[in-house]
Amino acid sequence: MARSTRELRERRHARIxxxxxxxxxxxxxxxxRTNKHISAQIIDDTAGVTLAAASSVExxxxxxxxxxxxxxxxxxAQLSARAKAAGITTVVxxxxxxxxxxxxxxxxxxxxxxxxEF
Numbered sequence: 546m547a548r549s550t551r552e553l554r555e556r557r558h559a560r561i562x563x564x565x566x567x568x569x570x571x572x573x574x575x576x577x578r579t580n581k582h583i584s585a586q587i588i589d590d591t592a593g594v595t596l597a598a599a600s601s602v603e604x605x606x607x608x609x610x611x612x613x614x615x616x617x618x619x620x621x622a623q624l625s626a627r628a629k630a631a632g633i634t635t636v637v638x639x640x641x642x643x644x645x646x647x648x649x650x651x652x653x654x655x656x657x658x659x660x661x662e663f
Contacts, residue, residue, distance in 0.1 A: 554641075554642040554643065555642060556642070558641050559642075561640070561641075561642060562639070565637055565639055566591075567587075567588050567589055567590040567591075567636075567637055568589065568590070568591050569589050569591060569592065570635070571635050571637055572587045572588055572589045572590075572596055572633060572636055572637070573590060573636065573637045573638075573639050574587050574588075574624075574636045574638050574639060574656065574663070575588055575639045575641060576638075576639065576640055576649055576652055576653075577641055578617075578641075578643055578648055578649065581601075581611060581612050582600065582601040582602055582611035582612070583600070583601050583616065583617050583648055583652065584598070584599065584600030584601065584602070584611075584620070585598065585600075585621070585624050585652065586598040587628055587631075587636060596631050596633060597624060597628050597631050597633065598624070599620050599621075599624035599627060601617075601619075605623065606619060606623075613648070614647065614651040616648075617648040617649075617651045617652045617655070618651055618652070618654075618655040620652070621651075621652045621653075621656050621659070622655055625655070625656050625659035625660065625661055626659070628661060629659075629660070633661070634660070634661065634662060635661070635662045635663065636656075636661055637663060638653055638656075638663045640653075
């Protein structure tokens with residue numbers, strides 16, 4: 546039986562999450578993307594709380610598309626600013642089962658450029 550693209554991505558994400566967890570000292574950056582948008586959260590898995598989040602559906606990104614690399618970089622810059630405001634400097638990157646390529650890679654590169662370590 547052929548598996549759908551979504552099911553394959555969810556299986557990859559589950560495989561990644563078995564090895565990856567965010568702590569208070571080093572929270573997890575979970576990236577999610579659709580055809581039109583990109584969003585991310587910084588999560589402390591031990592406490593089960595989201596420490597910071599940013600998404601291309603926010604009003605601040607009305608003029609920026611989340612469907613391209615420039616939009617991904619803009620959302621990453623917003624997330625890194627919110628992370629710094631929350632006192633977060635080191636994180637673990639969770640690509641969410643998506644290929645580390647294109648928008649996801651650009652998102653990670655922008656986070657690194659803005660000073661987050663992972």
